[in-house]
Amino acid sequence: AQSVTQLDSQVPVFEEAPVELRCNYSSSVSVYLFWYVQYPNQGLQLLLKYLSGSTLVKGINGFEAEFNKSQTSFHLRKPSVHISDTAEYFCAVINTGGFKTIFGAGTRLFVKA
Amino acid sequence: DAEITQSPRHKITETGRQVTLACHQTWNHNNMFWYRQDLGHGLRLIHYSYGVQDTNKGEVSDGYSVSRSNTEDLPLTLESAASSQTSVYFCASSESGESSYNEQFFGPGTRLTVL
Numbered sequence: 633a634q635s636v637t638q639l640d641s642q643v644p645v646f647e648e649a650p651v652e653l654r655c656n657y658s659s660s661v662s663v664y665l666f667w668y669v670q671y672p673n674q675g676l677q678l679l680l681k682y683l684s685g686s687t688l689v690k691g692i693n694g695f696e697a698e699f700n701k702s703q704t705s706f707h708l709r710k711p712s713v714h715i716s717d718t719a720e721y722f723c724a725v726i727n728t729g730g731f732k733t734i735f736g737a738g739t740r741l742f743v744k745a
Numbered sequence: 746d747a748e749i750t751q752s753p754r755h756k757i758t759e760t761g762r763q764v765t766l767a768c769h770q771t772w773n774h775n776n777m778f779w780y781r782q783d784l785g786h787g788l789r790l791i792h793y794s795y796g797v798q799d800t801n802k803g804e805v806s807d808g809y810s811v812s813r814s815n816t817e818d819l820p821l822t823l824e825s826a827a828s829s830q831t832s833v834y835f836c837a838s839s840e841s842g843e844s845s846y847n848e849q850f851f852g853p854g855t856r857l858t859v860l
Contacts, residue, residue: 641785666848675749675835675851676788722787732803733849735780737787 634659636725638736646744647715653708653739655723665706666724666733667697676722682706693717718743747772751836751852759860764823766855768836775841777819778849779803779811781832788835794819795841826859833857 639654657663664683668676680691687699697708706723723736749770758764770777775796780788790803792811800811808830810822823830833856837849 636787638787673853675837675853676849677851678848681848732790732793735788737785 634663634725634727634734636723636734636736638721638723638739640739641737642740642742644742644744645713648712650711651709651713651717651741653721653723653741655706655708655736657704657706657723657725659704659725659727662728663725664728665697665699666726667691667695667706667708668722668724668735669693670720670722670738672719679708679721713741713743715743715745717741749836749838749850749852751834751855753855754853755856757858757860758826760826760828762826764826764857766821766823766834766836766857768819768821768852769817770836770838770850770852771817772838772840772850773816774838774850775816776839777813778837778839779809779819779821780835780837781805781830782835782854783832791821791834792819823857826857828859831857831859 635658637656645651666681667679669679670676680689682689682699690696695710720738720740722738724733726733752767778793779791789805794813833854835854836852839849840847
C-alpha cells in the first residue's frame with residue numbers, strides 16, 4: 633500500500649524568503665508524484681508532477697520539486713515567496729499504471745509581509 | 746473553456762435526510778472521483794468511476810453512493826446524512842487510457858453541514 637506523509641502541517645514564512653515543503657512517500661512499486669495547490673475556497677490545481685527523467689521538476693508560479701528515490705522524498709521549494717503563495721499544498725502519489733491518487737494531509741503555507 | 750462544476754456550493758441539512766451533490770464536467774473525461782476533505786486528513790477518496798455504468802468504492806465509501814449514467818455527471822448521494830459527514834466535498838476528473846500520470850481537475854467544492 634502507498635502512503636504520503638507531509639512533515640509539516642503549517643509553515644509560516646516572510647515574504648521574499650525561501651521555503652521548502654517536505655513530502656515523503658512509501659510504495660513498493662514505481663510511482664508518479666504530484667504537488668497540488670489549493671487557494672482559499674477553491675479546488676485543487678496542479679503545481680507540478682514527476683513522471684520520469686530529470687529529478688528536478690519545475691512547475692508553475694516559480695515552484696520546483698526534487699525527486700529523491702533513495703530517500704523516498706519529493707520536497708517542494710521556492711526561492712522567494714509572495715503573499716499570493718499563501719495556500720494549502722498537497723503532495724500526492726500514484727503507482728505507475730494505477731488510477732487512484734493518494735494525497736497527503738496538506739501543508740498550509742502562510743506568507744507574512 | 747472546459748470546466749468541472751459542483752452544486753450546490755453550500756448545503757445545510759438535517760441528520761437522516763437524503764442529500765445529493767451534483768458534479769458536472771465538460772472535459773469529456775472518462776475518470777471521475779469524489780473526495781472529502783477534513784482537517785488533518787487531506788483528501789480521502791469516497792467513490793470513483795472509470796466510465797459510464799462503472800462505479801467503485803474508495804477508502805471511505807460507507808454511507809455514500811454514486812451512479813454514472815453519462816460521461817459528464819457523477820452525482821454523490823448520502824443515503825441518510827450523519828453529522829460525521831459534515832465536510833467539504835470535491836469532485837475531480839481525469840483522462841482515461843494511460844492516465845495514471847494525468848493530472849486530476851478539481852471542482853470548486855461543496856461545503857456540507859449536517860445538523
